[in-house]
Amino acid sequence: MNVQAPTALVRLARDAAAAPSDRPAAGAAALKTQCSSCHLRDLCLPCGLGLPEVARLDGLGFGRRKVKAGEELYRGGDRFQYVHAVRSGTFKSSLMLSDGREQVSGFHMAGELMGLDGLANGRHASTATALEDAEVCAIPYVHLNELATGSSEMQLVMARLMSREIVREHSLMMLLGSMNAEERVAAFLINLSQRMKARGYSPSEFHLRMSRAEIGSYLGMKLETVSRTFSAFQQQRLLEVDKRHIRIVDLEGLMRAFQPQVH
Amino acid sequence: MNVQAPTALVRLARDAAAAPSDRPAAGAAALKTQCSSCHLRDLCLPCGLGLPEVARLDGLGFGRRKVKAGEELYRGGDRFQYVHAVRSGTFKSSLMLSDGREQVSGFHMAGELMGLDGLANGRHASTATALEDAEVCAIPYVHLNELATGSSEMQLVMARLMSREIVREHSLMMLLGSMNAEERVAAFLINLSQRMKARGYSPSEFHLRMSRAEIGSYLGMKLETVSRTFSAFQQQRLLEVDKRHIRIVDLEGLMRAFQPQVH
């Protein structure tokens, strides 16, 4: 975990957005939102906070914002002002190389936070795109920071959220660095399954919000390989796949595919 | 940037260390350290802090710790207590799969912070190993947290450091997900070069502290491929390589190798 600026490893194509827009979150001020009464409060930001702290979150009176399928919530290079919490829908976040290559760095569902990467230098490093019609809470970071000053509890929660993000990316690095196609896809599906479960949906049957190409980009492989791997799993009777509809038939087997050679 | 626990994507082999040791940093209390007089203060934690804040850091009176080459500073699964700042020497941090596969997730040099991934759940996710004799500052996290309570400046610096870590990992994901062998090695060398420069060393001639296998693991390729790529660059007159001694002959060319097809 070194902390130097990532000047060289990748120069994000923040020049891709010719003039990085500093637009405020359009329509964010529309509805006031209460964390205390939100059905996502155990998954989202308030998770782990005591009642008085949650009340202070409510006091912020941050707004919501609707995002249509395919629309971008923010782009790499945009000024960082808000931490976004997904209320409904699914997002992808992605990084761009100046030559146009895209790398999907994550998928986000209800209760998950987006945009923490923007803190580093005040500008978003990634672009967040809605994969379906979605809604987010837009929490002004400065307010969050004020709130954390004086509350070591709030502060710890924020720090923990960022740390989780780091750990999450570790997992992805592991995956990209030392797993083959089947392991990657298995890991992806198991992860999705668990997140569905945590949200009260069926862990064994769900609808993919992302295309084969997006899955491929996330997993560091081509869409054809993703497709083939799905087919292979189907033939091994681990999955049933119909386009974006997934049914996990043999979770045990899938987990074995995920970590095959345990010596 | 979703924030769910990484339960599935990768199960870190924290059981590898049969009984995750909760040992304190051995000998950490030996010497008191002053950030204000440290020659690394512009690279390290105090960077961006005002004088009064740095004075408060000094007030913490945290200790140092010497680590011999090959020794581990902490292991995945160890209790998270300290944030470590590298004073001298080089570290790698790595993740383990339960089947023994290792993925190097970063290299750390003087002034860089390690261990921020431990915050997520109170245990280190990665293992930090010294690649040469080294020394670190071990800063108790609880003290750091106390210090940040009441100082929004300190708080912001901490948050920014974590965010940088996230952005850094983004770069690595990009690299692992969508670059070929030559691009990876070029990116790695350019990054190293810049970090050497920031520390007052020659950016064009330096000594690698890590083996081919460690570079390979970091870049998601085999040691033989690393070796071959070095040789290829040498033949293209971009580098001169003698074991671990590197001389960058043509930085421009190397950068072109890093991002070849700019349309």
Next chain:
DNA sequence: CGTCGAGTTGAACGACTTCAACGAAAGTGG
């Protein structure tokens, strides 16, 4: 009805891996 994007599948290719052999350097122990 025709077009377009998304997904599947086959065949050929190629980049990286695997296996293997070798030399140099560094540590080990008499």
Next chain:
DNA sequence: CCACTTTCGTTGAAGTCGTTCAACTCGACG
């Protein structure tokens, strides 16, 4: 101090997994 082993790096040859290119199906949408 010198044989010994071990580790590290390089290089070649063969093999493999994923990519690339291409053809085709299906459903959505004007």
